[in-house]
Amino acid sequence: MVVTTDTEARERVLEAADRLFYAKSAHAVGMDELRAEAGVSLKKLYQLFDGKDALVEEVLxxxxxxxxxxxxxxxxxxxxxxxxxxxxxxxxxxxxxxxxxxxxxxxxxxxxxxxxxxxxxxxxxxxxxxxxxxxxxxxxxxxxxxxxxxxxxxxxxxxxxxxxxxxxxxxxxxxxxxxxxxxxxx
Amino acid sequence: MVVTTDTEARERVLEAADRLFYAKSAHAVGMDELRAEAGVSLKKLYQLFDGKDALVEEVLxxxxxxxxxxxxxxxxxxxxxxxxxxxxxxxxxxxxxxxxxxxxxxxxxxxxxxxxxxxxxxxxxxxxxxxxxxxxxxxxxxxxxxxxxxxxxxxxxxxxxxxxxxxxxxxxxxxxxxxxxxxxxx
DNA sequence: TAAGGTAGAGAACGAGCGTTCTCCGTGGCA
DNA sequence: TGCCACGGAGAACGCTCGTTCTCTACCTTA
Missing domain, CATH: 1.10.357.10 (Tetracycline Repressor, domain 2)
Structure with missing residues (x-):
């Protein structure tokens, strides 16, 4: 199993979110698509961020x-x-x-x-x-x-x-x- | 019953759509909210316009x-x-x-x-x-x-x-x- | 080896969307 | 007056979304 710290996962999520939100606009990107792009489980995604709104804010x-x-x-x-x-x-x-x-x-x-x-x-x-x-x-x-x-x-x-x-x-x-x-x- | 021609109804829909889409952005305005604001039935709304995309285009x-x-x-x-x-x-x-x-x-x-x-x-x-x-x-x-x-x-x-x-x-x-x-x- | 806890996969849930359909009341007309 | 066609109200449908929950597999530790 590839070891991945929370910090690395956070970074991958933020990078993917930034790219996808910018390309398609935030409302057109689902949390599941984001999960797939970042290579992270949905559970971890919600552990790392307090929902989509907070994620958008942090990405900006x-x-x-x-x-x-x-x-x-x-x-x-x-x-x-x-x-x-x-x-x-x-x-x-x-x-x-x-x-x-x-x-x-x-x-x-x-x-x-x-x-x-x-x-x-x-x-x-x-x-x-x-x-x-x-x-x-x-x-x-x-x-x-x-x-x-x-x-x-x-x-x-x-x-x-x-x-x-x-x-x-x-x-x-x-x-x-x-x-x-x-x-x-x- | 108040007589309302299709032309008048069309105009009311376009006016309401323009106002709401601009104020909230199009994806945040549902067809039902638009129907209510324009004072038009959902059936007539879809008679007058070929769906939301076409409506957005015409509003612009x-x-x-x-x-x-x-x-x-x-x-x-x-x-x-x-x-x-x-x-x-x-x-x-x-x-x-x-x-x-x-x-x-x-x-x-x-x-x-x-x-x-x-x-x-x-x-x-x-x-x-x-x-x-x-x-x-x-x-x-x-x-x-x-x-x-x-x-x-x-x-x-x-x-x-x-x-x-x-x-x-x-x-x-x-x-x-x-x-x-x-x-x-x- | 056996037990326990953790994390991932993805099902489930409730809400909201665009769109269509059904039903009913109300008009016009013979 | 009786019939019919029309239009409005809103229920229904299928889908997607954000978010949560369940189950299973695996790793750790005694």
Missing amino acids: RRREEAITAATMKYVLRAVTPQEQVLAVFDWMADSSGTTDFRGCAFINSYAELGPSSDRVTAVVRHQKSGVRGAIAAMVTGMGKPEWVADSIFLLFEGAMTNTAITVSSEPARQAQKAARFLLEST | RRREEAITAATMKYVLRAVTPQEQVLAVFDWMADSSGTTDFRGCAFINSYAELGPSSDRVTAVVRHQKSGVRGAIAAMVTGMGKPEWVADSIFLLFEGAMTNTAITVSSEPARQAQKAARFLLEST
Whole structure:
């Protein structure tokens, strides 16, 4: 028998849930499908998590950390502050290349569950204010006015959804161009 | 007995479905709840529409027309071409004032149903390209480059989602400011 | 080896869904 | 007045879901 600690099982469940929820939306993924994908018994699944709602919430929180880390890799690779700000659009353009890109998981969750789950709404708000704050920190660090940061944030958000809908990295590139213009002309 | 033609019943169903689907997301609204809200028998409901999927599709198409008309009222009220472009953000700010504002119904539907319904995805794409085209027509009519139109479109999209998530018209106003800047400095 | 406890497989359960069907009351018409 | 066709109310059906429960097989330990 393959030894599997609870920690490992937890991780497998969270990874599978993140992938499936994002790809199909949470309500379209049954606990049994998730159990099969994670290679875990239904009993253990309910031992590890307090039901589906709690699992959705934890998946979103985990994804928030993962996305922050992923974008930071792009940001820190850049040299100048301006290139750092624009690097988040490189991340987006690269991410959209994967066939299973479905836009912003937080907006998607808000659309699906927002009205029925305050917990999910809270995580979504947290993520959005985090992204907005991160951009603001970079931009104001460059001496640019705060409204430039907010504008770049909105370009980012619009590009996320439309990159998914149009199945193309063009919105990401377009948003990057607009952000560059805003940074250079202020 | 109150006389009700099929056309009237159809209209009542579509109005109720639009309102409920937008407020709660489609999968959270049962056909029976919809029947009750529209004041129609279940039998007639299924006489008038080929099931829920078809109803969702028709609701989205109807909403596309309604939103186009609503924004056009704002656009045509403005005098200068620049004010016309910026008027769509006035529409957004005003719409967000209603307590049941939940962002872009098409993005929400894409998030909820996109992976399972090509028909819905097609309607969403159609609406997005329509909005993008309408902004492009106004902006290029002003002699501005096309990338300005695309940027304003992305600002619009980002503001729609974040106006809903933050329950505030601030993103709409912020996007408007950014759009004005883009229009004036090119 | 024998007993006991643990964990997995999957049946069971109650609820809710979309959809269809049945029944009954009420109209119009000869 | 008697008949019939229609439409509404809502029961019924088959399915899927989230969640819990049961049973069995195996591993551990004395």
